[in-house]
Amino acid sequence: MATGRTHRPATRSRGIPEATVARLPLYLRALTALSERSVPTVSSEELAAAAGVNSAKLRKDFSYLGSYGTRGVGYDVEYLVYQISRELGLTQDWPVVIVGIGNLGAALANYGGFASRGFRVAALIDADPAMAGKPVAGIAVQHTDELEHIIESNGVSIGVIATPAGAAQQVCDRLVAAGVTSILNFAPTVLTVPDGVDVRKVDLSIELQILAFHEQRKAGEETPEAGAPATSGRAAAVAAAAEAAAAADRKGPDGDVPAVMPA
Amino acid sequence: MATGRTHRPATRSRGIPEATVARLPLYLRALTALSERSVPTVSSEELAAAAGVNSAKLRKDFSYLGSYGTRGVGYDVEYLVYQISRELGLTQDWPVVIVGIGNLGAALANYGGFASRGFRVAALIDADPAMAGKPVAGIAVQHTDELEHIIESNGVSIGVIATPAGAAQQVCDRLVAAGVTSILNFAPTVLTVPDGVDVRKVDLSIELQILAFHEQRKAGEETPEAGAPATSGRAAAVAAAAEAAAAADRKGPDGDVPAVMPA
DNA sequence: CCATCTTTGTGCACGCGTTCACAAAGACAT
DNA sequence: ATGTCTTTGTGAACGCGTGCACAAAGATGG
Known part of the structure; x- marks a missing residue:
């Protein structure tokens, strides 16, 4: 080789x-x-x-x-x-902006693992005017209006989106237009980006749901062997059928992601 | 089939x-x-x-x-x-405990996406006695001593670990011993669990590093690779040592929970 | 200098996941 | 009823990733 x-x-x-x-x-x-x-x-x-x-x-x-x-x-x-x-490119300095300083954004800003790996939080950006100037993790939050200016003057190429789902695509578009070419997305949305832009998604809800799937399987299969596929899971299906109504009223509180966290 | x-x-x-x-x-x-x-x-x-x-x-x-x-x-x-x-097993109720109520743990507790998907935060657990009783997201934080009791009395089978890396394995062991069989791990550690226990890992630092890799490649495609004087492995080793020292410096300015997620 | 021992680097085969492409199934109009 | 049209469900091929197993490389000891 x-x-x-x-x-x-x-x-x-x-x-x-x-x-x-x-x-x-x-x-x-x-x-x-x-x-x-x-x-x-x-x-x-x-x-x-x-x-x-x-x-x-x-x-x-x-x-x-x-x-x-x-x-x-x-x-x-x-x-x-x-x-x-x-x-991995960690021998150089990567300025990063975090957009959406809610619970998660603040957690990210306080996350010490960034600096030790070549990542530097260049700015924290939030759409809420009341947040502007407030220090989070020792950095003053800036308003969304400054986004383009911040990106360009700092040469930022990596952006982190921790906004509600509804704002994510718009923020993404502005980041990309300003020159960002890599995005770490925490909002529960499928982002559309032009070619040449990388997007990685972190979704807590999905991880939990995958765990639930396996957990359910464990609970439903007391038999260690995988035999009898036709009948296995029947009991679970019946039990779940009783929950059908419960599943139907999914509408209400799920409307839009209330918090800053991914759904 | x-x-x-x-x-x-x-x-x-x-x-x-x-x-x-x-x-x-x-x-x-x-x-x-x-x-x-x-x-x-x-x-x-x-x-x-x-x-x-x-x-x-x-x-x-x-x-x-x-x-x-x-x-x-x-x-x-x-x-x-x-x-x-x-x-996915979302038609039933899944009680979940979150261990480690730092920045990230609090963000998770405030995350509305759980409840709407069948997940219910049964308890918030932290090792800091000063946190005990403090309400986070409307739920009073409980001390680690209560862990086993909480798990058993609520029939919790899914646990979320948002502690510093050093405490993760110990917390994991206790969760498993108490009956938890699915774990969502935010701590940057490889957890060892017995057979039959599922572990999923979410690692912010890793995602960023993957982005950096692609970002570097993009930047290096036209220009003949900026810097990195070859054969300077020794000098680099010094730099690496410096990084190690920085990594060891886990203490952040926030005395509360400085390293919810050290990398 | 040679023999032995340890550990890397990799050729190879296998299995999973992805994608294509199309026949079968059903809706819909006449 | 019958033909046409849309869209599913899936057989089959392909490519990637994984793990085995072993030869090559180098250290170590005599």
Whole structure:
């Protein structure tokens, strides 16, 4: 794979699978913990255990970055921390704006994990005039009117949307128009963006619903074996049928997301 | 599945792919919005657009649940809302406890999207004695000592961990020991749980890092990779060490709950 | 310098998920 | 009733990700 044996940290970013990219932060965190304990090297087996993944997967992931390990020894922790950080782009400073300073926005602003990873909260923006000037996490909240100015003068390319669902698309459009090309969306909406703009979504409600699905399955299947698929779940279906009416009155309070949090 | 052509709408719960389960909440949200607008039916094409997915994928997803559509017409919105809700287990009430009432925990407690989806916040739990009794989102915070009692007396099976990373595993262990079998983890730690317990992780820092990766790639596509003098691994190691030190500096200006979610 | 031992890097196969493309099913008009 | 038209449901092919298993690489000890 590697052209020659050069330890040249060439940016072969073209060939890194998305699934691998998603795991790099995981490895980085485990490596950072090792680094703090002054551990010089780790084997793929140890690091995989710390990151909660398969060791073969970890080795394959690292192979996409280059040959940074030493056979018979393992990986140099400090060196690997740097390589992954560089690959993820964390060796440079990323100014970030957070739009929507409700409960969640404030939590994000107070989140210490940003600064330690190369992310810097450049501004907090809210549509409520009463919020303007109020300090949150040591930063004065600015009004939405300033959005374009803030983005451009700070060279912000990453935006976080923590507004109610109804305002998300509009905020998104303004962010993109002002130059933002990556968006982390906490609002429970499908954002439409032009090509070249990345959107990632974090949705608490969805995660809970997935858990509920598995929880229901656990409760409904006392039999450890998956046999009798035709009859299994029948009892649950009957029980659920009684709840049909309850499901029907979904209208009321669900109208629009009251809080700032995703639905 | 191909054997025989029984048109029974039986819940073939055993055969629903995980990827499909993860999308069901997405469909449900889009359908709920349609329901509120009193739209009677939708085609797979329309619904897919609203949910931001491919229409073929949507149809295949629904096919795992049964044949709930009408050819030439589409899907009955209300009926589908019920079917998906039932499949996800949202027709029943799920008491949930939130452990760690810092910035994020408070945001979660205030999140209105829970109640409307069958989730009910049964209790808020925090280790800080000063928090005990303080109302958050209309619910009095209880001390960690009460954890087991709360879980058992309320029959809680889903727990949300929003504590600092250092406390997460311990809290997790106690939750599991008390009977919780599904955990939504916001702490940046790999939780170890016994078989039969589901854990889902939400990690803000990871999402941002993935965005940074793509952002960096975008920026580096035209220009020949800014900076990063190759072979300077040693100097970089110093930088990495500095980062480690910064990471260790978890104490924020907010003495209350400085690191609800350290990275 | 050679043998042995450890651990990486990866070729390969398998399974899951996605997408295409189309026949079957039903609505609707005549 | 019959034909036409719309849209579902799904067989089949494809591609990606995962995990196994092992040869190559290098450290270590004699």
